[in-house]
Amino acid sequence: MADRESARSRVIGQKVLRPREQVEERIRSTILSGELKSGDILPPEVELARQFDVSRTTLREALRSLTTQGLIYKIPGSRGGNFVQSVDHRSLGSVVIDSVHNLLKLGSIEFAEVAEVRQHLEVPAVRLAAANRSAEDLELLRDIVRRQKRASVDDPEVPKLDEQFHSLIAQASGNRVLHSFVAALHHETEPVHYLDLSPEVGRATVRQHKAIVDAIADRDPDAAEAAIIEHLTYLRKHIAVHVSR
Template identity: 30%
Template sequence: MNVPEPASLFKPVRRRTFEDVATQIRDQIASGGLKEGDKLPPERTLAEALGVSRNTVREALRSLEYAGLLELKPGMAGGAYIRNGSSGAIRAAFDDLMSLGALNASQLTEARVGIAREVARLACKRYTEAEFAGFEDNFRLMREAASAGDLRARVRHNVEFHRLLAASARNPVLLIMTDVLVDLTMNFVRQLGEMPNEFVVESRERIMAALRDRDVERTIAEYEAYLQKTVNQYLRDTEIDTSKIALKKPR
């Protein structure tokens, strides 16, 4: 793990505001001076190198954590680590919008289905044989959980399938958006509780068959039909207050 010397990366700031500190850290990430997994120097060392107070450094680190660029770990081996920068900022934005009541369940559902169409289209064309084997393993686990009546495990494997499918589409934007929207869906599930949804296994069998044939139109149709039916099961009788299911901030 690379732990760079602070004096080689940073210079004292003039206005001594936490925004200046955050900007210097952002610049180092953008230029490659700091990379995913790197640990920043301790607050005291950073404060001395930047010529600011430890409180200013702490505020800057918290702002970067909220933006998804840092992970602040507690404990003896803790500290500020550079994150991979994938979905943290988007999660934070959704968190704010939901807390303000600016998003409702139907809007989130509409976006989820729309993104899923493109994921299904690209995944059908681009998945590798190894990835399809992963789909099959995932389906086996989901089917076993359903047979055992383990709704929580079935839901967990089901959620993982959406992430696997999005990864095989080879588009990082779609993967990030799928990741965030799937997390939102899981918050619906946690609020309302897992439902039997007996149609899930049969629906997945049809999706798998369409993927195996690389039939793009059929894959899209089956995947969209599955999502629409799932959504209707959860949201049929209620309009969920999204301000109460906001995503957890990155930790």
């Protein structure tokens, strides 16, 4: 009786994939295993279809799915083909940017929701940065603050400097996933673009950035958290308009 019960409960089956899914899974596994590396070109579609013994239509469906996942990209033309996309934390950020951008454009999510998530992520990022930052990280942050101090409020570099500042803090955290998300979400929300950016607001923002950097320099996570919360709260109060893309 026990042997029969054991035989009934034993799991020996697994999901049977359709041809398109089998092609997709095989190519995905060769990329994620490192067998195919960033920048490698896949064999021509005719050859791939022959190797997998599937139709060109089935193959193209699999390639389209892999493109959507950000694992490959296609370059048209006689010298083009299907290439392996870079698969690291930077490519993760690119996927997040594209996805969030499309959802905002479609109206599936609101600008305020994206900004709120970014702000929540910046608190653990700055705490980790205070603990893990390198001397190089610190110098880069200080250089940005110096450049911000010299810039006028209508300087076209101001938004880019702000984006770099927050991205560098996340990078200094040492957590590449956190860095990818903060940088990507900041890229899409770009709060400086929506500020009532008077000279007074510009000066206050630079002072707040300096306080954040000073806390990171002192390796004081609590002070860094307090400084960035003060900064983000100030930004929310001075948003010129409520944005919905």
